[in-house]
Amino acid sequence: MKLDIRIDVSRAKSSAVGSEHGITPGELRDLQPRVDEAHAILQRQRAEGEYGFWDLYKQADVIEQVNAAASRFSEKGYENLVVLGIGGSSLGIIALGTALLSPFHNLLTKRGRKSLPRLFVMDNIDPVVFREMMRICPPKKTLYNVISKSGGTAETMSQLMIITGEIEKKLGPGAMKDHVVVTTNPRSPEAPASLLHPVADEYGLTEFAVPLNVGGRFSVFSPVGMFPAAMLGMDIHAMMEGCAAMDQRCSSADLKENPAYLRAAFQYLAATNKGKVMSVMLTYANGLYSVADWYRQLWAESLGKRYSLDGEEVFAGQTPIKALGATDQHSQIQLYREGPNDKLINTLEVKKFAKTVPIPNVLASIDKLSYLRGATMNRLMAAELQGTIDALKLSQRPVARIILPRVNAHTVAQVLYMLEVETAMAGRLFNVNAFDQPGVEEGKRIARKLMGAEG
Numbered sequence: 001m002k003l004d005i006r007i008d009v010s011r012a013k014s015s016a017v018g019s020e021h022g023i024t025p026g027e028l029r030d031l032q033p034r035v036d037e038a039h040a041i042l043q044r045q046r047a048e049g050e051y052g053f054w055d056l057y058k059q060a061d062v063i064e065q066v067n068a069a070a071s072r073f074s075e076k077g078y079e080n081l082v083v084l085g086i087g088g089s090s091l092g093i094i095a096l097g098t099a100l101l102s103p104f105h106n107l108l109t110k111r112g113r114k115s116l117p118r119l120f121v122m123d124n125i126d127p128v129v130f131r132e133m134m135r136i137c138p139p140k141k142t143l144y145n146v147i148s149k150s151g152g153t154a155e156t157m158s159q160l161m162i163i164t165g166e167i168e169k170k171l172g173p174g175a176m177k178d179h180v181v182v183t184t185n186p187r188s189p190e191a192p193a194s195l196l197h198p199v200a201d202e203y204g205l206t207e208f209a210v211p212l213n214v215g216g217r218f219s220v221f222s223p224v225g226m227f228p229a230a231m232l233g234m235d236i237h238a239m240m241e242g243c244a245a246m247d248q249r250c251s252s253a254d255l256k257e258n259p260a261y262l263r264a265a266f267q268y269l270a271a272t273n274k275g276k277v278m279s280v281m282l283t284y285a286n287g288l289y290s291v292a293d294w295y296r297q298l299w300a301e302s303l304g305k306r307y308s309l310d311g312e313e314v315f316a317g318q319t320p321i322k323a324l325g326a327t328d329q330h331s332q333i334q335l336y337r338e339g340p341n342d343k344l345i346n347t348l349e350v351k352k353f354a355k356t357v358p359i360p361n362v363l364a365s366i367d368k369l370s371y372l373r374g375a376t377m378n379r380l381m382a383a384e385l386q387g388t389i390d391a392l393k394l395s396q397r398p399v400a401r402i403i404l405p406r407v408n409a410h411t412v413a414q415v416l417y418m419l420e421v422e423t424a425m426a427g428r429l430f431n432v433n434a435f436d437q438p439g440v441e442e443g444k445r446i447a448r449k450l451m452g453a454e455g
């Protein structure tokens, strides 16, 4: 079975939507030398270990540790896995959980030693949500995975303090090691000190390291995403193979061969030459909707920059938007078709859904429903997608398609890995640092100060 994801940019070309809105062959040709140059820089940064996301899938020893810890903790039969983390520390497992677990996982999971835990991701500090989570997930039945690369983020630290208080009160401090796992910066002299290190020491907690050269939003294939994935029984091996397959496809600088670079080129040219200041990720499968959310962070935080790599003020970036087909056809598509032509619309599509739902031969007296009788929900979804793409073409709206043969650990990993490589290349094309986030750090600093923190 062929499991490669497919990229189709034909509907974003000038031949489909005209040269005012679509990318011309000449524009792509002219960009190739810049892509070659950027590829050489990225290759060097990778080889020198400046940035490490490309090679996370090769860390067999880390994956082994993650799997070993997951089997150890799974033996204890927790009913709930609660991930405490925000931004890059939570969006990866939300994306994987939504794509790879049953849509009703938390309702279907049975209680007991042999079954998978329910998943709750606390990526905010809404007191109502947190209090309800505490009620539904009492410490005795819960494993908490506290994830913070910096080990200092106020939102996550406050959550850690609350659950520590609860565990100490209900089970005693000695129980912390059976209920809390931390994932944070490595313990090395070059790494900034994480507040999770002394906590892990005090209570003897299991601890995973996020490599120093991997930023939050690029960390899904590190223990940040992989430990909760292993706890939830996901096929990590297939994910690693998916990354390897995509890495292989992304090894050439040639835009005709490298899917990530081709997409980066289209997004960059659409933004700079065609006024497409927004990048929509329109998913035609509910399971992929959170991948669009993950992409939203990756694209926004990586490319939204005030200064260029040369220190000039540029205010770069393209606003990422997430949308869901067919649902948003009845909400957003009117704007996308007839509003300002300022968007590149990316679709995330599935060729074959895991289930087929036939539409039965009923309501025979209603002639106007005969086109649905005997069809399937799957065929209707495919028609809605094709109809939208064709309608967008009629109004000269560029569409870049990502097509998964089916949704599984292998294909979803390919998508995530490709989007990471695409973002790294887009950073070079936009001439910004895709790997920092000074705007986020500033907000964190001010909030801590408002709370009375010193220093």
Ligand code: PA5
Pocket (backbone or CB within 6 Å): 086, 087, 088, 089, 147, 148, 149, 150, 151, 152, 153, 156, 215, 216, 217, 218, 301, 437, 440
């Ligand atoms: O991608 C990023 O760097 C950010 O979104 C971080 O993931 C987010 O701010 C959380 O940071 P930390 O993991 O240090 O708590």
